[in-house]
Amino acid sequence: MKKEYFIGVDVGGTFTKAALVDQKGKVFSRIQVSSRGFSQKQYFARTLHDISLRLAAMAHVSFDEISAMGVGLPGPVDSEQGIILSLTNIKGWNHFHLAGFLKKYLPFPVYVDNDANCMALAESRLGAARGARFALCLTLGTGVGGALILDNDIYRGPFFLGGEIGHMPICVSGPRCECGGIGCLERYVGNQAIASRARRIFGKTVPLEEVSRLARRGHAKAQKVWQEAAACLAMSIAGIINVLGPQVVVIGGGVARAGVALLGPLRRRVRQHAMRHLKGKVRIVRAALGNDAGFLGAALLAKEKIGAR
Amino acid sequence: MKKEYFIGVDVGGTFTKAALVDQKGKVFSRIQVSSRGFSQKQYFARTLHDISLRLAAMAHVSFDEISAMGVGLPGPVDSEQGIILSLTNIKGWNHFHLAGFLKKYLPFPVYVDNDANCMALAESRLGAARGARFALCLTLGTGVGGALILDNDIYRGPFFLGGEIGHMPICVSGPRCECGGIGCLERYVGNQAIASRARRIFGKTVPLEEVSRLARRGHAKAQKVWQEAAACLAMSIAGIINVLGPQVVVIGGGVARAGVALLGPLRRRVRQHAMRHLKGKVRIVRAALGNDAGFLGAALLAKEKIGAR
Known part of the structure; x- marks a missing residue:
């Protein structure tokens, strides 16, 4: 070759x-x-x-x-x-x-x-979604980016806006989003939303790295921050699982550095929402290729x- | 030929x-x-x-x-x-x-x-989704059936469970569903859910046909029944729109006989949740081929x- x-x-x-x-x-x-x-x-x-x-x-x-x-x-x-x-x-x-x-x-x-x-193409060919023909990839950061691999190819859709999972509504009303929608997932699990959730739960400003560290050590308030974020994320991820049945969900981006503090409750919540036939079939994993x-x-x-x- | x-x-x-x-x-x-x-x-x-x-x-x-x-x-x-x-x-x-x-x-x-x-294939080739390469089709009845046409073909997914929009969660907790999940759309807009919503709003049992008829005549309580159902449906439909960008959403099944009493508030709600770039691009229409x-x-x-x- x-x-x-x-x-x-x-x-x-x-x-x-x-x-x-x-x-x-x-x-x-x-x-x-x-x-x-x-x-x-x-x-x-x-x-x-x-x-x-x-x-x-x-x-x-x-x-x-x-x-x-x-x-x-x-x-x-x-x-x-x-x-x-x-x-x-x-x-x-x-x-x-x-x-x-x-x-x-x-x-x-x-x-x-x-x-x-x-990012999804890289994870699909070389990273955490390797070997899966169907995958959902998320990047959790300031915003919530998303992309879909369907039948081994990037799904772009007719308007080239495919995979925007950050803009799935998770609330009937909810805050207005920059995208023009209301109640979008991004408004609940973006960087800022998690930071203000931490502020509410701790009663003071705590950096997200610190919240992650405390959560890993079993700190109840810190765990609550990630549990709430996981509950929101799980709704959209389970929605995609029940509609598209990806074999793997890849979570990347800065917020994913929370690691098991986020992934643990996320996996539990997704399992609750997923259809019986899919519960054991979809892996939720961290991105492998980072930046x-x-x-x-x-x-x-x-x-x-x-x-x- | x-x-x-x-x-x-x-x-x-x-x-x-x-x-x-x-x-x-x-x-x-x-x-x-x-x-x-x-x-x-x-x-x-x-x-x-x-x-x-x-x-x-x-x-x-x-x-x-x-x-x-x-x-x-x-x-x-x-x-x-x-x-x-x-x-x-x-x-x-x-x-x-x-x-x-x-x-x-x-x-x-x-x-x-x-x-x-x-049903989706028929609507795609001969019915309300004709000419659209990307379509979401729903049947509203006892359950909420769903199917996706992506790039002109039925989307089945790796587990042959594609398009199950009725099992997208719309609530973090919510009632348990037969599918094994919790908070599924179907539990909020299936026949029985709408009937019990009507019972709650009217304070007595009213057949759905009657609720539709009253709503079309401007009866406030009847309109409220369909508005609430539309708000739930819109979350899942807008979620699919923002992620997959179908060109048309086809609504069929017995509950769709409510007609404009349901479709009117549904279109408004979906427009609120949809991304700016998609708001004007996705048509929401009734199924054309019936049974x-x-x-x-x-x-x-x-x-x-x-x-x-």
Whole structure:
């Protein structure tokens, strides 16, 4: 098998991570740059070109051995046409034909997708969902990102908004969400919601890392914080399980660092809500690839798009 | 195009409906028999043979012009192998290899699927979801049946339990459901739940048809019954919309006869919960094929399985 190289780029609001990987997902070089100035499209394009040169040089790979690039972005993307549908973190990129624009700057094809989709693809091919044809992947952080692998492929849906589990309503009324909905899961288990839950239960501000640490040691109030979050999460996850029957649910993101303090009550709650026929069949596990999942998935996207399986 | 004929059978707990249709879904003859005695497998097989002969004779079609038969059943089915996974209405059929068994009795191939999947297939090809590659179909009755059309095909999932929207939890605790879960949608909007909601609101027993009639005339209590049911339904439907982005949601079954008394508040509630990008894009409509959807879908399943598109 001829060696092929791909570049995976994970564009975040603050930092952008990139790596050069081979077709098996092995990382040969990696780099992190500031996302500042990316609202200037030319600057972004030149940065990608520059990153590619540097990644190739670092890995002692010739620039023309790079077959394709994948770019993950924090917003919905029409991945067929390579158009960013909306992006809140970087100004002026709504409805921007990124893949087409980059053609002028880069000698290899560029494929674009949502970052949660990239993360799910990486976990599906190399991580915690490996071997499962059907998987739900969540990233718990400031927001609640989600993506679905159905029949071994990213599910994008007709409007390229597939997998947005963070916007499943879990309350008939409930608070208004940025997405335009009300009562969304994200408003109950996002970073801020958990922090204010901790504040309510402890009667003072306690950092989430501390809440996790205390919960692991058996501290009742700390456990209550995670139990409440787990109860909310379980409703949406069990809803997806009963409707789509994924074989595995992968939980990633900063909030997942709570570990068993969150996963323990989450598994119990999901088992309560899941249909009898599914109770024992769906594993709920932590993500395996951490912060690398974004660029790895972007690189795998590029690989699979050009058909180099 | 050579004319081909298919038999669609919709096995219910009380009655079984069957029809002879052509590849376009045109009905040439139809029949209804009692489902009594179907726990005796030989009797069921002979009945299907007898039905086929009669349907052919009624339509003046030769028996050997029948290309295939589709059978819809009220329970989960491994439609690839033709195995009934579980069935509560007919005894002794759990894990029964129905398609294999019927080979001895019928000269044409038989394909088996869940009845909600058949209904969704019919609505997708000939009914209210025609033209939509992504659709959610619900049947509101004693239970809440559901099925998904994703990328123009029935979504079955790895465990053949796809689309069970009636078992999405809408409450963290809530009543225990027959499925083994708790707080399932079905427990809030099934026939009995709506009837007891009406009893609570009216202070006496009122038949659902009457509640619908009063609601259409503007009766406040009657409207409240449907508004509450709509609020529950909207949570699950909006959850599916935000995660899968179907282009159309089709509502069928006896409870859907409430018509605009239910659909009006349902559309408003779903619009509140749906993401901004999806609010205007998803139509919520009544099923178009009524009670015929079951056998039509079963016949279409058979047609599509043998590849006569």
